[in-house]
Amino acid sequence: MGPRINYELRITKKTLIALSTQHSALSTQHSALTSALKKVATIETETAPERVEIHAEHHPNLAHHFESMEQQREAGTLGMWWFLLTEIMFFGGMFLAYTVYRHMYFSAFAAGSDVLSIWWGTFNTAVLIGSSLTMALAVFHAQTGNSKKTTLFLLLTIFLGLVFLRVKYIEYSDKFAEHVFPAGAYEWPPHEAPAGPHNVGDLFLMLTGLEASHPAGITQQGMPVKVTTNYAESGPYYGVGGSIPEQIGNPSFGAHVRMFFLLYFAMTGFHALHMIIGIGILFVLAWQAWRKKFSREYHSYIELTGLYWHFVDIVWIFLFALLYLVDRHP
Amino acid sequence: MSSTTTTPADLGAVHTNGQELNYLNNGHGLKSWLLTKDHKRIAILYLLSVSFFFIVGGIFALLIRINLLIPTGVFSPDTYNRLFTAHGVIMVFLFLVPAVPAILGNFLLPIMIGAKDLAFPKINLLSWYLYVVAGIILSIAIFAGGIDTGWTFYTPYSTSYSNSNVLLAGLGVFVAGFSSILTGINFIVTVHTMRAPGMTWFRLPLFVWAHYATALVMMLATPVLAITVSLMAIERVTHVGIFDPAMGGDPVLFQHMFWFYSHPAVYIMVLPAMGVVSELITNLSHKNLFGYKFVVLSTLAIAIFGFLVWGHHLFVSTQSVYLGIAFSILSYAVAIPSAIKVFNWTATLYKGSISYDTPMLYGLGFIGLFLIGGMTGLFVAALGLDVHIHDTYFVVAHFHYVMVGGSLLAFLGGIHLWWGKMTGRQYPEYWARAAMIIQFAGFNLTFFPQFILGYLGMPRRYDSYPPEFQLLHVLSTAGASILGLGLGITIFYLIWSLKNGKRALANPWGAPGLEWRTSSPPPTENFLETPIVTWEAYEFAPIESMEVLGYPGDPGKPTQPVSADHGTED
Secondary structure (H helix, E strand, O other), X not given: OHHHHHHHHHHHHHHHHHHHHHHHHHHHHXXXXXXXXXXXXXXXXXXXXXXXXXXXXXXXXXXXXXXXHXXXXXXXXXXXXXXXXXXXXXXXXXXXXXXXXXXXXXXXXXXXXXXXXXXXXXXXXXXXXXXXXXXXXXXXXXXXXXXXXXXXXXXXXXXXXXXXXXXXXXXXXXXXXXXXXXXXXXXXXXXXXXXXXXXXXXXXXHHHOOOOOOOOOOOOOOOOHHHHHHHOXXXXXXXXXXXXXXXXXXXXXXXXXXXXXXXXXXXXXXXXXXXXXXXXXXXXXXHHHHOOOOOOXXXXXHHHHHHHHHHHHHHHHHHHHHHHOHHHOO | OOOOOOOOHHXXXXXXXXXXXOOOOOOOOHHHHHOOOOHHHHHHXXXXXXXXXXXXXXXXXHHHHHHOOOOOOOOOXXXXXXXXXXXXXXXXXXXXXHHHHHHHHHHHHHHHOOOOOOOOHXXXXXXXXXHHHHHHHHHXXXXXXXXXXXXXXXXXXXXXXXXXXXXXXXXXXXXXXXHHHHHHHHHHHHHHHOOOOOOOHHHXXXXXXXXXXXXXXXXXXXXXXXXXHHHHHHHHHHOOOOOOHHHOOOHHHHHHHHHHHHHHHHXXXXXXXXXXXXXXXXXXXXXXXXXXXXXXXXXXXXXXXXXXXXXXXXXXXXXOHHHXXXXXXXXXXXXXXXXXXXXXXXXXXXXXXXXXXXXXXXXXXXXXHHHHHHHHHHHHHOHHHHHHHOOEHXXXXXXXXXXXXXXXXXXXXXXXXXXXXXXXXXXXXXXXXXXXXXXXXXXXXXXXXXHXXXXXXXEOOXXXXXXXXXXXXXXXXXXXXHHHHHHHHHHHHHHHHHHHOOEOOOOOOOOOOHHHHOOOOOOOOOOOOOOOOOOOOOOOOOHXXXXXOOOOOOOOOOOOOOXXXXXXXX
């Protein structure tokens, strides 16, 4: 036993010595390599043309913790995209609630949707898509360094945003007048049928407030005719069961329509809040663009606001389809 | 620390009264702190405010334990409801969620990747202010009448029946959520765009990876909580049913939406803690972390799986049995990446040269307690068994093993590891070890009896209980007092060390990370020159070869141990 252990020890010692020689050689090599690598990296950093140039320039809008304008812009864009992702999750919660209850109480949701004005909805959709166009043009002109046109298109975007909010205001006040919402004075069916423009002339008059009262001829008492006629023979639906006319007498039917309106107000309300914030930002940007703050090199705030604005538009497209068009398919 | 001649003037390394300019003495007065955009100063602001709310939440915990000393309860049932709700709300939203990310993450993440600051310094400051506003709102809700719904705000109780400050609490939670979303965006963008030259993705320290994964969860889950409490508030104000079944709503929808946030939120609390533990274990066993890539992938896997398991909170809430089976299996699946981490930490210890300093003690404590917390998680994830132990003290013990034994210990371990880096002073080692052992003992005495209590059928959130449970409850209360004592000692000596602690050297642990290659405390822009990374993550080199960057006139700048007991021989 003894000698064998000694033998093993000898081997280990030998190996150790060999290893340590090897190790020291390797570590010398390693440190040489490391310093060489460092040199290369330093040279690369120093000779990278755009970096040197930008450093020399020191753009006044470059924050101290960024190395280059490009890095700053990339960070901003990435941040906005992630922010929009959180917004999707935020609206997603309401879309989930909507989906669940639309599935459970389809007929009540269809009846509620029928009270909304398809005219106003369509008009507003067009307005918002138009504002997306003007926003995109503002971004384009910012990228090409045209301050005047940037300002112009930012102001146009603001105008279209305000038109959208004006229409929303009319729609909301109609709903309040009809006692569809809020809940305290809620009655179903509503006292008056939904108001809405029926031709371009109505649209203009109502937008400008010249014609405050509803166009004659569409005011009717009780349940909107369309609901009763369209759904009378349609058979049973999910939820409380039975066809629409039966359900109208059902007390929970009113509660479910009310839920539709609650979701309508929550979803369009949060959307309108985003519009208001967006318009506020656009005002600041328009002012800055007019003062020639932006240039070909520095315009990322306009791009980022553009991303936000387009996102808000897309949310509306979904809201329009889900809230206004529920009963539009057979 | 004598060389100033070669350092760039705009980085401000000048001597003031013979002291090097660092982030702490670069600007004085309240205004220089309240309007700072320096991520390190914001981290200190977070440290102060989060610690404050931790102490408040801890006092509520002690009040809960006092109430349960006698079977009939000390306080009225109504008061007791408000006490445990206050404890839960404060600890979840104002301590556990921001603790590691907003303090340690804020301080270290930019330094660890070699950046000068987070990508959006102003937004970083904004998120601290939002946190403070949320803290004030929640404090008003708690102290001016209280909240009695439990931290989960279950409907329809919260929307139709509770006469406590539910709306205010919802607002506070909403604002706190906004704060954590902004922190998350900041972290993600910083890791993507601000890494130093040579800092590739697979050279990132695991602490950074953990915060990356956490930030993903924060951003994807928190908005859902925001909309959930908003809908809850709308229902409470308008009395139109969304969640209240009496008005046609569905309370289970609330539970789905709430847990879609709140289960991932568990990973918001524990993933950064795991990142801290990876650092503690590696740096104090002076050995490359075993299976770096596997730990990275398991971190991401936990973040992803975390989104798929919320339904295990709804096993007894009329959720479909088939859905329950799916959620049960998925919950088991989370155990795999968690186990990978534990195995990797253990394998890192194997044949390492371990120094049993306080951070390592916390790291080891974490592994043990997280193991118990995680394994009992499998008990409650089992569909059949959960019917028996759902809403009992078994669940309470389980999540406290993960949240206190896991997140809190890791947080404290991280605070000790980086205390010298943050403040420039080392904590007293002897007292710190003693405090850690007291906390560990107190913790186990508090929560182990609760496993037994829960298994015997003691339901959670009850203010009174049958007399045969009293022994276990008294043990638990005794443990809570010991735990409180241990935490008190830590708070005391940490404050004491600010004036009296030994001066911290740049690298007291002989650790390889970038944060150890700058002075303690670091200068305002973190490094005097932009670091260029030529080494892999956790590449332990002989201590002489790890120089402090930015002191060319001071070659080597050997980073010796502060004292023998902080020492490393290899």
